Amino acid sequence: MKLYSYFRSSASYRVRIALNLKGLDYEYVPIHLLRNGGEQLTPAYRELNPDGLVPTLVEGGAPLNQSLAILEYLEETHPEPPLLPREPLARAQVRAFALQIACEIHPINNLRVLRYLTSELGASEGAKNAWYRHWIQAGFASLEAQLVRGQHTGTFCYGDTPTFADLCLVPQVFNGQRFEIDIQHYPTLQRIYDAAMRLDAFANAAPAQQPDAE
Amino acid sequence: MKLYSYFRSSASYRVRIALNLKGLDYEYVPIHLLRNGGEQLTPAYRELNPDGLVPTLVEGGAPLNQSLAILEYLEETHPEPPLLPREPLARAQVRAFALQIACEIHPINNLRVLRYLTSELGASEGAKNAWYRHWIQAGFASLEAQLVRGQHTGTFCYGDTPTFADLCLVPQVFNGQRFEIDIQHYPTLQRIYDAAMRLDAFANAAPAQQPDAE
Known part of the structure; x- marks a missing residue:
């Protein structure tokens, strides 16, 4: 593979x-x-x-x-x-959480979008960074609120083992930290991020551990 | 429901x-x-x-x-x-096609993003519309090329019955038409759109048929 x-x-x-x-x-x-x-x-x-x-x-x-x-x-x-729960409703909830990151946060901050902002719309570096932070902060506030009131929030986003939700959350938190998002404002996201990074599967997947890391 | x-x-x-x-x-x-x-x-x-x-x-x-x-x-x-094929590889291809629309085109053109462009970045109406068209055109060119060379392209995006791919494509074509994208530049997308709209399930789901249509 x-x-x-x-x-x-x-x-x-x-x-x-x-x-x-x-x-x-x-x-x-x-x-x-x-x-x-x-x-x-x-x-x-x-x-x-x-x-x-x-x-x-x-x-x-x-x-x-x-x-x-x-x-x-x-x-x-x-x-x-398994990285999804068994019941259809639970699977849908995990997928929806993952999609909130994969659709509503990440693509808007993708490299080609940021480039369009600066090259076509003349956005300054500061305006570009504010854009980046805006979509993460809006998304993280919503995700944090959902986890706080979620009946299935456990060690991870849904229960006590990792799911697609955590697989999307952890890289997005990493991205946020690069752009100086203070994850402490989102204590549940931080707790789950920390729990994930204690697992080898997450820690070894981190950018710094890859062969092309700079 | x-x-x-x-x-x-x-x-x-x-x-x-x-x-x-x-x-x-x-x-x-x-x-x-x-x-x-x-x-x-x-x-x-x-x-x-x-x-x-x-x-x-x-x-x-x-x-x-x-x-x-x-x-x-x-x-x-x-x-x-079924709205997905049976084999895992085929299912992944259909899902990937759907996600190319749902992640790489649609969220970037969502209402709240367009509002940010005008209110925070001072984009003109013309610049906003150019942004909208840019992401659709880039996405449609890629989707068209994939369908042209795809071994499973049929009446619909994957085979001869509708899948998630068509369920994402048809609404995106509708959006494009609202912003004056000429779908004739993408003949396979147009052919599939037309085939879909001949089915009641698609035609009755169209915006103009909804109770809140204006």
Whole structure:
């Protein structure tokens, strides 16, 4: 199995955690998003990932794009340990939490969007950083409130074992810290982040531990 | 079953199609995103949907948020007719196509993002519309290329029956048309859109057919 990844990409980070939790060996293929005009934009890489995004997972058959689709694939083909609860309603709640990060926070702060802000709209560095923080803060406030009142909040976002929700939350917290979001304002997110990072599967998936880390 | 929906919301539109395809009756509860300062932002609605987004589906238990999580829930609880193929690799490809729309196009053009562009970054109406069209055009070009070379492209995005991919594509094409995207530049997207709209399940889910249509 090959994972095309960039150490700082939070979508790649999600998949690295899943692979580690499920005990799956993989070859790490670094795709540098900033070097050489963006290695994700080369024709060769776009054969694997037409949108020019990381990650891509290749396991025998066709290349797989989109981190949440890859997580579902891994869950279906390597079901142990499960990263979704068993009941449909619970699964929907975990998926909705993950999608709140994967749809409502992360894409708005993606590299190509930030570039458009500065190059096309003339946003200053300060305005760009304020944009970045705005969407994380709005999202984190909502996620924190949901976890505080959630009846299933445990050691992790849903219960006492990691789910897709935690696989999306941890990389997003890492991103927030890079942009000086004070995670202490979100005590439940911080508690869950800390619990996750005590597990080897999460700690070994962190950007600093990747072969392409700088 | 109750669906909190706004007629023009493409995330709501996806769920309406799924409910129709699966033959499920539901009560339509309109949430007007522009009236009364935004009905999605009231404390009462935020009890159901903390992010203040549509749609929300309520079926007995806890309210369900995030359209793709709702689609997965409906697929698990009402499996006929299936809206995902059977094999894990095929399911991943369909989900990835859906996520390319749901993550990489739609959220960047969401109402609250457009409002930030104009209110915080001072973008003109023209710049805002150019932004909107940019993300659709980039996404549609990629989706069109994928369908052209896809080995499983049929009457619909994957095979000859509708899947999650079509449920995301059709509302996004509708959005594009509102912002004067010429769908003729993407002949495969147009062909699939036209095929879908010949089915009652899609036609009856269209914005103009909803009780809150204007």
